[in-house]
Structures are given as structure tokens and as C-alpha cells.
Amino acid sequence: MRATILLVTMGVIATMSLNPSTAPLPQQVATTSDVVKLLVDRLSLEQYKATLKGLTQFGDRRQGTQRNREAIDWIEMQLRAIGCTATARLNYVYDPQPRLGNGQRRNADALNPDTRTPTGGKIGRSGSGPGGSAIFGYRARTGVNTDPMAQPDEQLRELNREPATPGLRQEVYCTKIGTVHPENMYIIGAHMDGHGWGEAANDNGSGTALVMELARILNGPDVETEYSLRFILWNNEETGLNGSRAYVEQRQALQGIEDPPGSGRYPEPRWLGMIQHDMMLFDHGAPGPDGTVSRDQRPEADVNIEFQSTADRATEARELAFFFKAANEQYATDFPATVGPHMTNTDSTPFMDLVPAISLRENERGSQIGSGWNPHWHQPTDLYATFTDDDLRLGLNAAQTTLAAIAQLSNATIVQRSESFNPREE
Numbered sequence: 071m072r073a074t075i076l077l078v079t080m081g082v083i084a085t086m087s088l089n090p091s092t093a094p095l096p097q098q099v100a101t102t103s104d105v106v107k108l109l110v111d112r113l114s115l116e117q118y119k120a121t122l123k124g125l126t127q128f129g130d131r132r133q134g135t136q137r138n139r140e141a142i143d144w145i146e147m148q149l150r151a152i153g154c155t156a157t158a159r160l161n162y163v164y165d166p167q168p169r170l171g172n173g174q175r176r177n178a179d180a181l182n183p184d185t186r187t188p189t190g191g192k193i194g195r196s197g198s199g200p201g202g203s204a205i206f207g208y209r210a211r212t213g214v215n216t217d218p219m220a221q222p223d224e225q226l227r228e229l230n231r232e233p234a235t236p237g238l239r240q241e242v243y244c245t246k247i248g249t250v251h252p253e254n255m256y257i258i259g260a261h262m263d264g265h266g267w268g269e270a271a272n273d274n275g276s277g278t279a280l281v282m283e284l285a286r287i288l289n290g291p292d293v294e295t296e297y298s299l300r301f302i303l304w305n306n307e308e309t310g311l312n313g314s315r316a317y318v319e320q321r322q323a324l325q326g327i328e329d330p331p332g333s334g335r336y337p338e339p340r341w342l343g344m345i346q347h348d349m350m351l352f353d354h355g356a357p358g359p360d361g362t363v364s365r366d367q368r369p370e371a372d373v374n375i376e377f378q379s380t381a382d383r384a385t386e387a388r389e390l391a392f393f394f395k396a397a398n399e400q401y402a403t404d405f406p407a408t409v410g411p412h413m414t415n416t417d418s419t420p421f422m423d424l425v426p427a428i429s430l431r432e433n434e435r436g437s438q439i440g441s442g443w444n445p446h447w448h449q450p451t452d453l454y455a456t457f458t459d460d461d462l463r464l465g466l467n468a469a470q471t472t473l474a475a476i477a478q479l480s481n482a483t484i485v486q487r488s489e490s491f492n493p494r495e496e
Contacts, residue, residue, distance in 0.1 A: 109473055129226060154246065160313075163236075208359055218267055245300045252298050253328070270452055273448065281302075288476070296481035297480040375391045403466075
């Protein structure tokens with residue numbers, strides 16, 4: 071009997087006949103350009119929706135609660151089930167300072183988003199964040215809902231009732247080990263915690279589901295990457311990026327150290343880049359004069375890729391951002407990408423002076439999200455049911471963008487392994 075292996079190369083499927091006496095059968099791989107398309111094609115809207123829906127069973131997943139801890143357990147279980155079995159948890163303690171008096175509250179508000187108050191009104195142009203992010207037109211109110219009675223769903227209200235308490239925190243990650251350079255890795259992240267008495271479906275179930283879907287694809291049994299990849303779901307983002315800051319503090323000095331020496335194992339591979347995903351679904355345009363936002367995804371909707379122009383690694387981050395934009399142009403199916411220089415208030419921030427770091431979002435953070443372009447931000451209406459398939463397709467396109475870029479950066483291959491056969495069989 072002859073064994074046949076499919077060899078995928080430059081879009082052409084060829085066959086090779088092997089003599090049965092040849093053992094073991096060699097592995098054949100697809101070239102990079104073909105691999106990217108094959109991997110991107112493995113993403114599906116329905117699977118992305120199912121992963122996101124699964125996350126919403128834990129309500130808003132507010133840090134410091136049982137629902138948050140159960141969501142972490144569920145995420146780890148899902149990662150293991152899809153083949154990303156090298157999971158681990160980072161432990162840290164969140165013990166915030168007590169609330170300050172009114173005279174000191176302004177500085178506390180800047181550090182703890184839980185204390186932000188709504189703002190609103192018509193504005194012409196104002197700056198926001200380092201470098202100055204221009205805002206034009208009308209600005210709707212933004213803030214964090216802290217009123218449980220604003221959530222009309224009694225079951226969801228009860229699920230979200232437990233308040234956050236200080237103490238031990240955890241966040242889960244899994245690692246795909248590179249076949250050629252296990253000592254170097256790209257970090258792909260999103261924060262899994264939320265608040266506002268909703269389901270935190272968009273902020274940030276959408277980013278969490280995206281990272282989990284990328285982990286599913288890139289940990290497929292036939293996928294290999296030359297460089298290591300770490301998929302991490304941060305905790306405590308909403309309280310000031312505490313989870314990602316703890317990761318940097320604990321693991322920065324461990325980069326690239328082989329442990330034990332000579333083992334070929336690197337518990338913390340050297341960071342090559344950090345890619346964050348934070349709010350992926352809603353790009354319905356600016357609010358009107360009455361403060362309301364369109365119910366429909368705007369025709370100009372896009373994936374925003376941000377770097378921070380004031381970061382120490384800004385030049386490299388800018389190059390990484392435009393690499394992702396090029397990946398979007400070639401492989402995304404519905405929505406284009408734009409690049410902006412204002413990456414603020416997200417978990418890539420603690421990395422930005424250490425490694426090229428970028429963030430993918432639905433809107434520009436400073437000039438759009440902060441100006442009320444998403445009325446569901448930190449609100450009871452941040453529910454899975456709020457968002458349409460058009461909204462969810464924007465998240466899928468962000469996943470396509472990152473997957474296409476990371477597949478190229480990590481030199482991913484698809485290995486076509488032959489089925490076992492009996493050489494005596496004719």
C-alpha cells in the first residue's frame with residue numbers, strides 16, 4: 071500500500087507518493103502565505119459568539135468576587151479543552167487605599183476608574199491624554215453605573231450583587247511553546263473583568279473571547295509556531311491595570327532565563343511584543359445633539375490599532391501597528407483598520423516602555439470612547455443581547471487581524487501528518 075501526504079504550497083495542493091519502506095513518514099508543511107489564510111479561515115462568527123456567550127454567564131465578572139473567580143476557572147477549563155494545556159496563574163494582592171476626602175478625590179479618580187463621574191455637554195475641541203487627542207462635535211455622558219436598580223433583569227441583578235473585596239487575585243494564561251525559539255514570545259492579551267451591573271459583554275468579554283479563539287486556532291494539533299505565544303486574560307483592569315502591572319513587576323526580570331539550566335525550558339520567554347484587545351464590538355459613530363448614538367454599525371466602522379506616541383518603544387510599536395494594519399488589509403473580511411498614536415488606559419500600557427506594545431479597539435480610546443461613542447460602556451446595557459451580528463462581526467475582524475499578523479510574526483506552519491498505515495498491507 072502507498073501512503074499519500076498532501077503538501078500545501080503557494081496555494082497549490084500536490085501529492086507525494088511514498089514507498090512503504092520509508093519510515094517514519096516525514097511531515098510536510100504549508101508555506102507562510104497559505105498558512106495565514108488557512109488559519110484565518112478557521113475563525114467563525116458562530117464560534118466567536120458561543121465563546122462570548124459563555125463568558126456572560128458570570129455576569130459582569132467584577133474583580134474580587136466569586137463570579138470573577140468562577141469565570142477564571144471557566145476560562146482555564148476552556149483553554150485546556152482547546153489544547154492550550156500549558157496553563158498557569160499569576161497571583162497578586164489587590165489592597166487599594168481607602169477612599170479619600172473630597173479635597174483629595176481628584177487624584178484618586180485618575181488612578182481608580184471605579185470613582186469616575188459622568189461628564190457631558192457640547193464641546194468644540196479639547197485635548198485628551200499625552201500628545202493631545204482632538205475631539206469634535208457633541209459629547210455624551212460617560213461613567214460607571216453603580217446603581218443595582220438600573221439593571222431591570224432581576225436574575226442578573228442578583229448575580230452581580232456581591233461587592234468586590236480586597237485580597238488575593240489571580241489571572242490565567244496559557245503558553246504555546248515555539249519549536250525554534252522557545253526563549254522568545256509574543257503576548258496576546260485581554261482583560262476578563264468588568265463592572266457596571268451588566269454582563270460586560272463588550273468590555274471586555276469581546277476581547278477575552280477573541281484571545282480565547284486565537285488560542286483555539288493556534289493550539290490546533292496541526293499548528294506549529296517557531297516563536298512562543300502567550301495568551302493571557304488580565305484581571306483588575308477596571309481598577310487601574312493592576313493585573314498587568316503585577317505581571318510586569320513579577321516577571322520582567324525572568325525573561326529569557328532557562329530554568330533549569332540546559333533544559334530548554336523558559337518559564338518567561340523574552341517579550342517580543344504585546345498585543346492587547348479591549349472593547350471590540352461597537353462602532354456606531356458619534357452621539358448626536360441629543361446625546362444618543364445610532365442603533366446601527368456605521369458604514370465607516372473600523373478596527374482601531376493604537377500605539378502610544380510618548381512611549382520609549384514608540385517607533386517599534388508604530389511599526390508593529392502598521393504591520394497589523396497590513397495584515398488586516400490582506401486577510402480581514404469586512405472591516406478595515408486604522409492606526410492611531412494614543413494608546414491609553416489599557417493593559418498594554420505597563421509594557422509600552424519595555425517592548426513594542428499595541429492595542430486593538432472598536433474606537434479611539436481618547437477621542438471617541440471617552441466622548442460617549444459607546445453608550446453601553448460600564449452600563450447595565452452591556453449585554454450579549456445588545457449587540458447585533460454586525461457588531462460581533464467587527465470583533466471577528468479584529469480576531470482575523472491579530473491572527474493574520476501573529477501567524478506571520480511567529481512563522482506559523484500547518485503540519486500535514488500522515489495517517490498510520492501497515493507496511494505489510496497491499
